[in-house]
Amino acid sequence: MNTMILRVAVQVLFPLLLVASLLSLFRGHNEPGGGFIGGLVAASAFILVTLSGGVEEGQRRLGFDPLKFIGAGLTMAFIAALIPVPFGYTFFEALWADFYIPIIGKPGTPVLFDLGVYFVVIGVVCKIVFSIANDD
Amino acid sequence: MLLRRVPVLWRTLLLSLIPLALFVGFASRIPDVLTGTAHQEAYPWVYGLGFDFVFRLDGLALLFALLITGIGSLIVLYGGTYLKRHPGLPRFFTFLFIFMGAMLGVVLSDNIFALFVFWELTSLSSYLLIGYRHGHRPTRKAALQALLVTATGGLALMVGLILATTAQGSPVISQWVPGGEALLSSPYLVPMMVLVLLGAFTKSAQWPFHFWLPNAMAAPTPVSAYLHSATMVKAGVYLLARLSPHFSALPGWKETLMLFGGITMLLGALWALLQTDLKKVLAYTTISALGLLVLALGMGTPLAVQGAMVFLVAHACYKGALFMVAGNVDHGTGSRDVDRLGWLFRAMPWTGTAAVLAAFSMAGFPLFLGFIGKELLYEATLHHPLAAILLTAALFATSVAFVALAVLLGGKVFFGPSGRLAVTPHESYPGMRVGPLVLAVIGLVAGIVPALTVQGLLGKAAEAVMPAASGMELHLWHGFTPVLGLSLVTLVAGFVLFRFAPRIRRSRGWALKAGRFGPEALYDDAWEGITTFSTRFSAFIQSGHLRYYIMTILVTLFVLVLVPIPYYKLFHPHHTFAGVDPYEWLLMLVVAAAVVATIAAPDRLMAIAILGVVGYGVALFFAIYGGTDMAMTQFLVETLTLIVFVYVLWKLPNYITFTAGGARTRDILIAATGGVVMTTIILLVTDYPLVSELKLYYAENSYLLAKGRNVVNVILVDFRALDTLGEITVLSIAGLGVLALAKLKLGKAPAKARPVVEPKARKR
Numbered sequence: 040m041n042t043m044i045l046r047v048a049v050q051v052l053f054p055l056l057l058v059a060s061l062l063s064l065f066r067g068h069n070e071p072g073g074g075f076i077g078g079l080v081a082a083s084a085f086i087l088v089t090l091s092g093g094v095e096e097g098q099r100r101l102g103f104d105p106l107k108f109i110g111a112g113l114t115m116a117f118i119a120a121l122i123p124v125p126f127g128y129t130f131f132e133a134l135w136a137d138f139y140i141p142i143i144g145k146p147g148t149p150v151l152f153d154l155g156v157y158f159v160v161i162g163v164v165c166k167i168v169f170s171i172a173n174d175d
Numbered sequence: 176m177l178l179r180r181v182p183v184l185w186r187t188l189l190l191s192l193i194p195l196a197l198f199v200g201f202a203s204r205i206p207d208v209l210t211g212t213a214h215q216e217a218y219p220w221v222y223g224l225g226f227d228f229v230f231r232l233d234g235l236a237l238l239f240a241l242l243i244t245g246i247g248s249l250i251v252l253y254g255g256t257y258l259k260r261h262p263g264l265p266r267f268f269t270f271l272f273i274f275m276g277a278m279l280g281v282v283l284s285d286n287i288f289a290l291f292v293f294w295e296l297t298s299l300s301s302y303l304l305i306g307y308r309h310g311h312r313p314t315r316k317a318a319l320q321a322l323l324v325t326a327t328g329g330l331a332l333m334v335g336l337i338l339a340t341t342a343q344g345s346p347v348i349s350q351w352v353p354g355g356e357a358l359l360s361s362p363y364l365v366p367m368m369v370l371v372l373l374g375a376f377t378k379s380a381q382w383p384f385h386f387w388l389p390n391a392m393a394a395p396t397p398v399s400a401y402l403h404s405a406t407m408v409k410a411g412v413y414l415l416a417r418l419s420p421h422f423s424a425l426p427g428w429k430e431t432l433m434l435f436g437g438i439t440m441l442l443g444a445l446w447a448l449l450q451t452d453l454k455k456v457l458a459y460t461t462i463s464a465l466g467l468l469v470l471a472l473g474m475g476t477p478l479a480v481q482g483a484m485v486f487l488v489a490h491a492c493y494k495g496a497l498f499m500v501a502g503n504v505d506h507g508t509g510s511r512d513v514d515r516l517g518w519l520f521r522a523m524p525w526t527g528t529a530a531v532l533a534a535f536s537m538a539g540f541p542l543f544l545g546f547i548g549k550e551l552l553y554e555a556t557l558h559h560p561l562a563a564i565l566l567t568a569a570l571f572a573t574s575v576a577f578v579a580l581a582v583l584l585g586g587k588v589f590f591g592p593s594g595r596l597a598v599t600p601h602e603s604y605p606g607m608r609v610g611p612l613v614l615a616v617i618g619l620v621a622g623i624v625p626a627l628t629v630q631g632l633l634g635k636a637a638e639a640v641m642p643a644a645s646g647m648e649l650h651l652w653h654g655f656t657p658v659l660g661l662s663l664v665t666l667v668a669g670f671v672l673f674r675f676a677p678r679i680r681r682s683r684g685w686a687l688k689a690g691r692f693g694p695e696a697l698y699d700d701a702w703e704g705i706t707t708f709s710t711r712f713s714a715f716i717q718s719g720h721l722r723y724y725i726m727t728i729l730v731t732l733f734v735l736v737l738v739p740i741p742y743y744k745l746f747h748p749h750h751t752f753a754g755v756d757p758y759e760w761l762l763m764l765v766v767a768a769a770v771v772a773t774i775a776a777p778d779r780l781m782a783i784a785i786l787g788v789v790g791y792g793v794a795l796f797f798a799i800y801g802g803t804d805m806a807m808t809q810f811l812v813e814t815l816t817l818i819v820f821v822y823v824l825w826k827l828p829n830y831i832t833f834t835a836g837g838a839r840t841r842d843i844l845i846a847a848t849g850g851v852v853m854t855t856i857i858l859l860v861t862d863y864p865l866v867s868e869l870k871l872y873y874a875e876n877s878y879l880l881a882k883g884r885n886v887v888n889v890i891l892v893d894f895r896a897l898d899t900l901g902e903i904t905v906l907s908i909a910g911l912g913v914l915a916l917a918k919l920k921l922g923k924a925p926a927k928a929r930p931v932v933e934p935k936a937r938k939r
Contacts, residue, residue, distance in 0.1 A: 067888045068883035068884070068885055068888055069883055069884040069885050071804045071885060071887075072804070072807070072885070073804065073888040073891060073892070074891075075891070076807045076808055076811065079811035079812065079815065080811060083811060083818075086815065090818065105910075106911075106914075109907045109910060109911075112903065112907075113903065113904065113907055116899075116900055116903060117900070120900060131896050131897055133881060133882075133893050135882055145882060147882070149881070149883075149889075149892040149896070152892050152899075152900075153888070153892045156891075156892070156903055159906060159907055160903075160906070162907070163907060163910035164815060166910045166911075167910055167913045167914075168815075168819060170914045170917035170918070171819060171822045172822045173917070
């Protein structure tokens with residue numbers, strides 16, 4: 040599937056898809072989107088690369104082993120759940136900051152949690168595709 | 176060499192300071208306990224269920240705590256030296272300290288739930304320690320056997336203690352009303368007693384559950400000395416002693432203890448006489464001694480309880496010492512065969528001295544603590560109100576065997592005729608001499624001046640078992656009493672028996688034959704039966720074909736959905752196609768056409784691609800009805816699934832083998848039923864109001880409480896975040912599962928066929 044058309048298209052689509060994934064991740068709290076959808080969009084960006092350039096290329100663009108994404112995501116989600124505890128709130132109680140950051144919006148523990156979901160989804164999808172595509 | 180040895184030695188010394196410090200800490204509590212104040216501490220664990228860590232330090236608990244920590248520090252020193260060249264030494268120490276902590280937990284816990292947790296932890300650490308040399312198959316079997324027997328007993332004990340708790344109204348034992356009246360009123364009196372006894376008897380290796388203990392000698396000798404003679408196997412005895420104030424008044428309790436304790440005591444002594452392996456001899460004498468302790472608790476007279484406490488300490492000291500001696504002999508000669516060993520004292524004077532002192536205590540020779548214990552027990556049997564003659568005879572027989580075995584262990588091995596050994600015997604390292612010597616000397620010192628050493632604490636321990644047994648007075652010299660005469664006759668008879676011991680050992684063939692009908696054979700049969708059954712059952716339910724798994728899941732779902740609907744008359748068809756918009760019709764037709772095309776597709780790739788159209792169609796439906804998040808997710812998942820499928824199909828042969836005949840009819844039937852079931856469910860759902868309170872709550876509070884306008888996302892990351900955390904965890908595990916499957920390369924077998932197909936597949 041390593042055709043010229045796909046390769047050129049991937050060059051354009053890859054950054055676009057990543058930006059779109061981040062946008063849908065951060066706007067997810069108010070508009071359609073969120074960690075799961077964002078993660079799937081990002082994963083499809085890396086898989087497009089894999090389709091055109093092979094697993095090595097997809098792996099190279101990803102930077103880290105997908106397993107690390109899974110581990111990082113799970114850790115983030117768990118930390119997001121734990122952050123309120125030392126402040127006297129219950130496990131998973133949402134804490135929000137009082138200021139806005141452009142694009143990201145109000146920082147809060149649910150945002151961190153959603154970021155964890157995002158990373159886990161990227162990691163799992165990429166790991167599945169990489170390990171199946173690599174099975175020669 | 177020397178440099179490499181130093182760190183291990185230092186490490187061992189440092190580690191042995193931990194239990195020693197604990198020992199000193201516990202010993203500093205002796206004055207408190209002697210004045211009668213029991214120290215208590217409580218830490219909440221599970222709120223509202225009565226699961227709390229309640230620790231209580233009374234005489235009995237303190238006695239055991241001192242044994243555990245005191246012998247523990249000697250064992251750490253001994254074990255660190257014994258195994259110092261073994262690469263698994265850190266593992267050994269880890270398990271040993273887990274055990275030590277768990278054992279302390281058992282004797283200090285006042286709450287039955289905490290007690291149970293620690294109890295099972297001792298079983299588990301015992302399993303790990305027996306299986307320390309896990310490269311050896313019989314060792315693994317022995318470890319598993321010990322675990323299964325003791326942990327099963329532990330479960331029985333848990334149920335028994337819960338039944339007792341329901342009757343008493345509190346899980347804290349010290350809050351129970353002594354006398355057992357509350358227990359008597361329980362409707363589950365008999366099961367309760369049986370279950371508690373099961374727990375105690377399995378742990379303390381009472382007949383017919385004794386068989387795991389000799390097999391547990393597969394453990395390294397320090398472990399045998401510590402767990403399987405001095406401490407863990409006494410947990411059952413401890414429990415019986417702890418529960419005595421509450422259970423001993425129950426009908427049949429004392430009789431059961433006396434019966435099983437007596438059988439265990441006599442059989443253990445007999446089996447011990449038949450063994451040739453030093454460690455096996457010691458294992459069976461331990462079984463016998465445990466039987467004696469249970470018997471004494473069953474007798475339940477103040478004298479018997481006092482005798483049990485004294486004998487418990489005497490036994491822990493001399494048996495711990497003798498086990499370590501056996502380890503030294505094994506180490507110095509390479510043999511544990513009592514018929515081959517002899518004349519070792521010259522080569523191993525330190526070990527020999529410890530062995531002689533310990534053997535004197537075991538034989539119940541005057542001046543030793545074992546003597547005082549045996550005197551008290553003789554006095555108890557002689558004064559037993561019901562079965563004085565029977566009990567005295569049984570104790571006499573056992574004591575005679577103990578004397579004979581003591582002469583064998585402390586006499587024959589070290590002073591007997593020179594043995595036939597392959598190597599020149601040599602003394603063991605200093606670290607291995609300390610333990611047995613210290614324990615053996617304690618047996619002597621405590622025997623000479625009992626009033627200055629052990630009397631007070633043992634009295635308090637006996638008082639905790641039985642208030643009437645308080646005020647213990649130990650004397651080395653009781654005057655010319657019948658008991659003294661009995662002791663002397665025992666010594667003489669034991670020496671005579673020792674002369675015949677080799678002949679008895681040689682004629683042990685009959686015992687081995689009898690063993691084929693014993694409880695261990697039953698255990699082996701049960702083991703065989705269970706493993707055979709589970710193998711066959713797994714083969715039956717795990718066909719290894721994905722299609723059958725999916726089929727099972729679907730058919731189960733169909734049955735569970737379709738059966739209740741007519742039964743409860745849930746379905747009232749009143750639905751029409753009125754109000755369906757033209758574009759919805761169009762979409763529906765596209766999806767239906769795609770379904771038909773999928774079925775008719777000539778190859779897999781085509782089928783999957785057309786199936787994607789069905790998925791996108793469904794996603795469009797979501798989008799039409801306002802489920803934007805659902806639609807987006809569906810689109811993405813559909814796309815990614817397609818890609819994964821393409822990758823998989825790439826590697827599969829190009830053709831499709833369609834099912835045919837009966838199988839095909841079956842598949843069509845299942846597929847059609849699936850359609851019917853899903854349609855029915857959807858129609859049923861629309862019969863019910865789609866607005867629920869929960870939905871309203873989410874809609875109203877999404878922005879107010881959770882500061883998000885996208886309700887779906889707010890539910891995912893805030894309202895039901897715990898669910899999501901679970902889901903992403905499952906997702907991660909699924910990802911790892913795929914990785915494992917890909918790495919496993921189960922397709923190795925058809926790999927030969929692949930090159931034929933692959934070039935063709937690559938072209939696509």
